Amino acid sequence: MRPNITQQVDESFYIIMGISVILLMVITAAMLYFLYKYNAKRHPVAENIEGNTTVEIVWTVIPVILVLFMFYISWTGFKNMRDVPKDAMVVKVNGQMWKWSFEYDNKKKSDTLYLPVNKNVKFEITATDVNHSFYLPQFRVKEDAVPGRTNYYWIRTDKVGTFYAACAEYCGLNHSYMYATMKVLPEEEFLVWKNYFPSETGKDTTATKTDSLKTSSTVADTLKNKTDSLKTTSTVRDTSKSMKDSLKTDSLKKK
Amino acid sequence: MANGTIAATGKAAEVDFYHVKGRHKGILSWLLTTDHKRIGLMYLVFIIFFFLVAMTIGVLMRLEMLSPGETIMKPQTYNSLFTLHGVIMIFLFIIPAIPAVFGNFIMPIQLGAQDVQFPKLNLLSWYLYIIGGALAILSLFSGGGIMDTGWTFYVPYSVRTTTNVSLSVFAAFVLGFSSILTGINFIATIHRLRCPGMTWFRMPLFSWALYATSWIQILATPIIGITLVLIILERALGIGVFDPTLGGDPLLYQHMFWIYSHPAVYIMILPAMGVVSEIIPTFARKPIFGYVPIAISSLAIALVGYLVWGHHMFSSGISDTSRVIFSLLTFFVALPSGIKVFNWVATLYKGSITVSAPMLYVMLFIFIFSIGGLTGLVLGALNTDLHLTDTYFVVGHFHYVMFGGMGIIFFASLHYWFPKMFGKMYNEKMAKFAAYWIGIGFNVLYFPFFIMGYLGMPRRYYDYLPEYQIWHIISTVGSWILVSGILLMIANLISGLKSGKRTTDNPWGGTTLEWTTSSPPTLENFEVLPTVTAGPYDHTKIHGQEENK
Amino acid sequence: MSNHIEHAEEIHEIHIHRDDFGSRMGLWLFLLTEILLFGGLFLLYAGYRYIYPDGFIAAATELDVLLGTINTIILLTSSLTVVLAIVALQKSNKKLSMFFLWITVACGLLFLVNKYFEWGAKFHHGIYPKGPALQNMSEGEVLYFGLYYVMTGLHGLHIVVGLAFIGFVMWQIHKDIITSTNFQKLENSGLYWHLVDIIWIFLFPLFYLIH
Amino acid sequence: MENTQHNDHNDDHIAVAHHPSYGVNILVWIGLISLTCITVSVAGINLGSLALSVALIIAIVKSLFVINFFMHLKFDNKALKIFLGICVITFVIILLLTFFDLTFRT
């Protein structure tokens, strides 16, 4: 199977950071040591050294190798990122001031991002007014939403759970409230949602958001409100009883 | 006295440049002066003013981030404040700071010249700087309110917002003009006014750094100039150039913006690197290690710095090919900086080091700038940047390189050239204490940014999830430590100015030409034009020893 | 490493010495910034022309090639007369020099008048930002005209500045401040004027001659 | 290290630039006008994708005439030539790198 993007980003990060920390320690240690050893009190007469070609070459060549290595690491991760698996499910993402909306291949629309677990998902990202950026912090990836363009990336949903998407490109007043909840569901549950529930865009999310702003509550509240609205959907779901039961047991089995 | 083997005849015959009787008296003797030293000092006053304003805003922002939700201000205020903070810091403080103040004051003396090549133009640059600053201030109180676009003015938002973008952007345009004229002046000065014997490779490294900087100023600033004009036109007349609804391409705007603004970050850091290359040899009592590599790497940074602007756009949807190219080039830009760092550290080897305040700041710089630069590499890497871009990690990176790099060196230069500029000395103990204090505050303030950023805290956020609060609290506390340190430093310098001891002409035992003039220098800098016969950092014959040789 | 001390009294007067080459160097450096100022616009032009080749071709047909050609010739001629003015002044022929400069000024003004009529005609047809005709055009055409107005407008502004510069220089020649041995200012105004000319040399084919 | 290195402070001999005579300048002007006529008439012919290159090459030749003779760069200090070169190279680099984005976009 393909390496997981999220893990790859973390790996690159730790490798590059690791090299950097070592370099930093070497430089700092050398500096402090020289400061101590060649202090004017201990070493009153300086030696007249103007340079040394060999060391210049050494500390040019070694960093060249190091940076090429860093570049290579990040490049392999990047190639994987841009090469979307053929079987990826496509979700269209639209950003506007200040909410995200999602559209699935069956034209179903939603303000909350529902996704099936263990699936490759490709996001096709665009915007209607100004630049936004569709950021999934827990998946370590983002891409800007630019009006008139469609950017993309893909992820693999590897566990069931609730995540969130944030807006990471400054877009005005409520930039810091432009979240969307992302629910990763067991595949069957997701299919039920996708095929049997009505589109639910613009239902209450914007209202809650502006409300929450007015009462100057925190983002956490906003997110909670959204999850609440999610819960209502799941109560709706309870009514379609027979299906629910079969799904529940299924998903339980999977876990 | 290497660089300055001069015919030093009867000194003290002339009065210093403060007391020269010119055509004008009082305040006019400043406002109408063409003396590079006076112009430098006039820059200094206003640059420190704007620096303090922007720093105060920074502290207010930190206060707001102390807790999620509203702490002391509304979102619109916060958005305006970080824009203002960024714009003032970048265009009114960090870009002009070292070139306009110390470049103006010191560089001509270091070259053995009596003034810059175009003294009147120099004054014009200063007036443009003041006009730009005044317009920026005016923009706060007029139009639709304080601009809220971020210092990057990204379209389409900057075209749509109702706030006072046009005037602020125009202010930045005027400031750009000022910066260009300074650049032209410096290049011409370095080409034309080096004193006899001052060959290119006998030039102090500060002048080399300014030379490279000036080229970037000349070649990059016009691009942002025209881009800003286009924003104004687009807002005022609806001319379609960037507006996506008219078919415009917001990414082309970003290209144009970063074609300037990436090289601009090297406008900020190169002069600081030049100062470091001056201070280290002075306090290590030995020539700089690898003069030529350091000089050349300044030019290399200027050159490669031109080729990497795309790393600010990795997530914006530029083509994959160009992302790979830009990333590779970004890694290469680290090499000349690395060469400089290694040479600086190597200069300490077998030196005879005194850690005075300027030197302390320089050591702090090497540590902090390395952190900033190395985190820059993480941002230059293709896949990690897609996670970290537009998060606090970036904010951490650029405060480390800008404040920790250039800002700290601005403090170092103040301490280093203070006796030369004012003929007096500050309290050395206090200065060192402030430096340690600033070092601590700085890291407590900005290090949490890296952690937050890695955890996914986006930048330019008025409000945030509670899980980040602990880092914000630490950082805000750090800002208080830093504030107290900087206030201490400023107080110490001011009291040195008022009641400091008189100093000698060369209190540090420096070897470049500015240390051969009187402190403060006379109007024409030198009694007799110096003639140079050796490289700039020859400590074998420091003051008073040359006769014995 | 020689360590002798030079007594250099003769250099003491350096601050009153005139540096024509330094002055010219300064102006050239300024010209470089002008090149890149327009360079930014040319970059945009290239980008948009690449994205919308058809729109650009369609829009270019709206421009009057004849008018553009005439303006090109006017500008080239004015450039010539500036040089001739310098040569004349160098030969101490102040009258002739002034005569050439007057021609230059006349050419510059003529160019602006032509531009005025050109823009006026466009406006008359509703081709201006947010204008009725422009709103019905394709994206490429809108961008073309956006750039057309910005680039020719900025160029026109440079003509005005150049004329002011030349006017100033003429006044100084008249006052004998600029003379046959001290004419760097005239040179500089000429250099500036030529640059404006060069920019037009590129604007002309890029806007008028696309088919 | 003797003071042998070239220091362009000293080459004041080119302070006053050499100017070509009336005749040369008029010849250059005639050349420029002819090139203008050529580029206008060539534009009438349908050259397809070559049209842009032809127009640009003619424009470059014209500007070289202006730079070298009218602006007498040909006879001026080498430093100025290098300056202009740096500027042009910068512009070309900017153009190239931007087009790495534009041409490879998906």
Ligand code: HEA
């Ligand atoms: C003074 C200003 C300054 C300086 C000097 C730098 C220097 C560098 N910067 Fe930084 N940068 C900024 C100011 C600066 N930057 C600003 C303001 C932003 C944000 C703008 C915004 O969006 O608002 C930014 C953003 C920024 C980004 C975009 C982040 C994003 O938005 O996604 C990137 C990505 O590549 C980057 C990279 C680099 C690199 C590689 C360097 C290199 O030049 C660093 C080189 C230095 C070192 C590497 C350290 C010393 C060397 C050694 C210790 C030797 C050993 C090391 C090796 C050779 C491996 N910077």
Ligand code: HEA
């Ligand atoms: C040189 C550049 C520079 C410097 C020195 C600083 C300094 C500081 N900055 Fe900076 N900052 C930027 C450049 C800089 N910044 C830029 C370019 C941005 C991006 C803007 C954007 O996104 O568009 C930014 C963004 C930015 C953010 C991110 C905002 C966001 O994304 O939401 C934050 C958040 O904490 C911050 C905080 C600070 C703090 C606390 C300081 C501290 O250093 C301040 C310390 C202050 C003091 C030590 C003050 C001491 C003095 C006084 C209190 C004197 C008062 C008295 C009188 C006035 C007489 N800055």
Ligand code: CUA
């Ligand atoms: Cu949408 Cu920020």
Ligand SMILES: [Cu+2]
């Ligand atoms: Cu950059």
